[in-house]
Amino acid sequence: MTDADFSSNPDLRQRAIALYDAFTHAAQSGQRDRRAFMRELSLLVGSATAAQALLAGIGANSAAAAILPADDKRIKAQSIDWPAANGRKLTGYTARPAGPVVKRPAVMVIHENRGLNDHIRDITRRIALAGYLAVAPDFLSVAGGTPTDEDKARDMIGKLDLAATVADAVATVHWLGHIAQSTGKVGAVGFCWGGAMVNRVAIGAGDMLRAGVAYYGPTPDPTRAASVKAAMLLHYAGLDDRVNAGAPAWISALKAAKVDVQAFTYPGVNHAFNNDTSADRYNKGAADLSWERTLGFFEAKLGG
Template sequence: MKLETEWIRYGDNGEYSGYVARWGGVKEPMPSIIVLQEIWGVDEHIQDVTRRLAQAGYVAFAPDLFARHGVRPEPLRSERVQEAQGVLNTLPQTHWRDLEQRQIALSQLPESKQKLVSDSLDYLFNLNGMMQDFVKQVVMTSGWLRETYEYSLGQSVASVGFCLGGSLSGLLAANDASLKGAVIFYGSAPSAELIPEIQCPILGFYGEHDKRITDEVPAFGEALFLAGKPFDYHIYADAPHAFFNDTRPSFHIDAARDAFARMLTFLQHVLTKDAS
């Protein structure tokens, strides 16, 4: 059998697009996993994760959160985002939101590039204003995989998200009562008022040194416990933010290996019809 991958359009009049991977020789519909991107978009890393999950026996689908009708805003085009990521990779992550430090890093670029990369960075650090649109898209994507897409029709859906996508994975759990499970990799927790709306188990992975995200996890866990919502999480010693991304300097192989194994076990449990 061969793994099939393609970019497809879906939604009303093809408004949305995404990258899908699945086993081509399987005739019956399979459970599906929504793979939710980091701020870098559906880049090679997210496509690789999508293929890895498909190889595990699922329809894996990564919606492009930035594109509408096949077009991204100019500052969020793939090549522009890659250039912005390259600049940020020269800085400690604690300096990413420091405008002065970013300007110093930008000054190392040719003058013709500085304004373009700066515009892309401004976009990437102000995605919160787009979160409602992102939530609408991922909820629609979940329903489309369950109810329309022929290769996952009638099957269970779970989500796996990283950073921005980790936050969206939690938000999807609060907005889609039919979701079977949500995996959060170093994403911000949903707000307290959304906790009662969560209907599925959640699995979280966090880095010890990612203080901005990880420090809020115990309170998130306590709120879920008090609300009777299943939540298991792991904080990896010496691991930073984005420890799972093997294309970044932040990659932490021990944490990534353990998290991948735990994620597959969780997905098998929540997505298999006979899971107890």
């Protein structure tokens, strides 16, 4: 096969996305071999040049324009740090509506497995614009912070102590619930790795977390569902077989535990459909609808 018009060959494009998904979500960094991935992608599409062209659309583009620019006058945003679990400290990014400091519901924004980057900062500002005190932790703070190299960030994410990371996230929920700018009502939203973290934080935070929104997040052990006290909103991508495999058992367990849970699957879209920096996986229709549902959910469960 020679260089292809990928837009007119959806099967080829989907097979390439599946390869990329497997590469970027390998359980351990030792299983993540970029050279092997590029060889396999080149064989699939016919040449290294075609592989690079396709990858440019599938992967996230750090130079993509933000939906809500960092200098938007409606928002006050800055870097911040706060106490985490067991004497650790997290750094991150916070945003709130411009103007007088008043008490607001707080929302923790949890990044993908690429760490805290400009896309997640953009989402944090969008949450703030909806009327919330938004905080996006860099969970790689404990390892020196998110690097610019996404493959390195993924490797670092894979090496985190999961229990300690969840404890840091739960500590962040407690911190957000008690700072002067907060009403005490705390929610969380996360994407991919961050979606999985929202599920785990809901287990660990108890009733300190009022609302959790997980975008295409791998699910925890369903037997832990009874520990969830937050209302939950779960977004799934119709083509995301890897994540969707665990979704029915988790949703059923939450319902059995009398958790207030809503789950939506968006047909025909891929994992990361909300990430507007990834041209070939972003789906505006699904992203807009899920965002409308997310903000409506936070309004109902946290107030605005």
